[in-house]
Amino acid sequence: MLPMFWDDTHHALAESTQRWVNRHISPHAAQWEEDGLFDRGLYRAAGAAGILGVTYPEAVGGAGGDVLHGLIVGEALVRGGSVGTAMGLGSHAISLPAILALGSAAQKARWAPSILSGEQIACLGITEPGTGSDVAGIITRAVRDGDHYIVNGAKTFITSGCRADVAVVAVRTGPERHAGVSLMVIERGTPGFTTGKPLKKMGWWASDTGELFFEDCRVPAENLLGGEGAGFLGIMANFVTERLLLACTCVAMAKLALEAAEVYVKERTAFGRPLEGFQVTRHRLAEMATREAAARAFVSVIAERFRRGEEVTAEVAMVKNTAVEACSFVTDAAVQIFGGMGYMRESLVERLYRDARLFPIGGGTTEIMRELISRRR
Ligand SMILES: Cc1cc2nc3c(=O)[nH]c(=O)nc-3n(C[C@H](O)[C@H](O)[C@H](O)COP(=O)(O)OP(=O)(O)OC[C@H]3O[C@@H](n4cnc5c(N)ncnc54)[C@H](O)[C@@H]3O)c2cc1C
Incomplete structure (x- = not known):
């Protein structure tokens, strides 16, 4: 930043x-x-x-x-x-x-x-096979039974889902859409809690993305966080920080792709000159640098305003979309500059290009960000 x-x-x-x-x-x-x-x-x-x-x-x-x-x-x-x-x-x-x-x-x-300390791995389980953006639509149920909850349902696309020791899971404890959502900690080894195989995906290959299954899973009532119906508050408490972090990740990826392209255009020659000898290549790099710099400045300023205690929910949604766009553009342009080598697994830009595709989807989609922006004061 x-x-x-x-x-x-x-x-x-x-x-x-x-x-x-x-x-x-x-x-x-x-x-x-x-x-x-x-x-x-x-x-x-x-x-x-x-x-x-x-x-x-x-x-x-x-x-x-x-x-x-x-x-x-x-x-x-x-x-x-x-x-x-x-x-x-x-x-x-x-x-x-x-x-x-x-x-x-x-x-x-x-x-x-x-x-x-890294002794235990933690994950967040909100998304279900039937609902993602519409968090209030979750159907994983937790029903009180003495000093336990009986949990039934499934979560999917969960980062670190396969090897997490501690899962913070969104469950339905009441019929009300938002007020019926609660959060509870479900630990590995709890009877009725299993995980699926790592899901195969387009990018982020080194991260495990998994499914969580709950079948008459008996969770101690003391694992409920903040009482029944408090789940939405807990989920929303972290939205700003999470989206700033995702935006920062996008800017960092754009910078890496830009740096790799800047090195490549000096080394690679075509028609008797280095790629940087072509004006079209220099202009492509100029546009990549401009978008990375603009996104970096926007993330930095809004993060600082958040640090000073300002309400920046809509601005952070703008920041996320801006950084995601910059990352998509720059990683795509970097692959183009690398030509065939940009399509090869040994190229960092090939990986960055694949990894970039997640960001308009995860942490709130681009469309949901626009929805939040449209509600600003
Ligand atoms: C690699 C990876 C890691 C993930 N990690 C986690 C994790 O750790 N924990 C977790 O809980 N989830 C995780 N997710 C899930 C992720 O948060 C969801 O995929 C995301 O929220 C979108 O939900 P969905 O996939 O159900 O899409 P949907 O909600 O079904 O959306 C499909 C499309 O419809 C659009 N849409 C939906 N509602 C509206 C609307 N109101 N207006 C306009 N357009 C709309 C969306 O923008 C999207 O384009 C992960 C996903 C991936 C791919």
């Missing part, structure tokens, strides 16, 4: 995280992508380095940083060259906030420190 709002702690974090990524992710990124999974030990290593907990309160094992610290870590992780690894490693960033927003002191103490 633009360093204009950074203090010394932000600069130091940017440097130390990049060093950590260069050592722990970059050398393995291509292999993990081909394997379809990154090494589980990375969670513990990231926890020990303070990377997982950077924006969380010290009281629960975090470093107490602000949103800019979080975006700095987010960009550094993407620069490791495997977006799938960055997304899988960060699956706690969409699940833990609900525990912190709604959970009791005992619940926070029970799950947060082990998630932030």
Whole structure:
């Protein structure tokens, strides 16, 4: 992100995280992508380095940083060259906030420190086979039975779903569309809770994307977060931070693709000159750089306004769509500059192009973002 709002702690974090990524992710990124999974030990290593907990309160094992610290870590992780690894490693960033927003002191103490140290992997299960954007349409049911809930239903497309130890799951506890939604923590090993095989997908290969199944699953009532009907509050509590992080990821990917293209146009020759000798190539690079810079500036300014406590829900939706567009354009243009080599698996730009396609869909689709923008004051 633009360093204009950074203090010394932000600069130091940017440097130390990049060093950590260069050592722990970059050398393995291509292999993990081909394997379809990154090494589980990375969670513990990231926890020990303070990377997982950077924006969380010290009281629960975090470093107490602000949103800019979080975006700095987010960009550094993407620069490791495997977006799938960055997304899988960060699956706690969409699940833990609900525990912190709604959970009791005992619940926070029970799950947060082990998630932030990387001992336990956390995921968020909202999307179901029958509904995604329409969160209030979920049908996974939780029915109270003494000091347990009996949960029946299924979740799909869940990041870290196959190997998560702790799933924060949206369930229906009442008939009302929004007010009938609750969140509860369902732990691996709970009777009636199973997971499917990793889903095969277009991009993000190194991240596990899975299905969760609940069949008469007996969940202790003490795992309910914030009482029945509080689920929507918990889900909404993290929307702004999640979308800023996704926008930052898109900008970081655009930057990587731009950098790769800038190197390639100097090396590759056609018709007796380097590609950069053609005006059309230089103009393509100019447009790529412009879109990346504009998106970067927009994310940085809105993140800073959020840090200062301003209400920026609609602006963050604009930021997400802007960054997603920039990322799609730049990664596509980079593949074009690389020609046939841009279509080959060994090219970083080929992977970035595939990875980019998720962002208009995940974390709220482009259409849902426009819906939010249209409701602004
Ligand atoms: C790799 C990956 C990782 C994911 N990780 C997670 C995760 O960790 N946890 C989780 O819970 N989910 C996760 N998801 C699911 C993701 O959040 C959903 O796919 C997304 O919210 C869209 O929901 P959907 O797929 O059901 O599409 P739908 O909601 O069915 O939408 C289909 C199309 O209709 C459009 N549409 C829907 N409603 C409207 C409307 N009101 N106005 C205009 N257009 C509309 C959409 O924009 C879209 O173009 C993940 C998905 C993927 C692919």
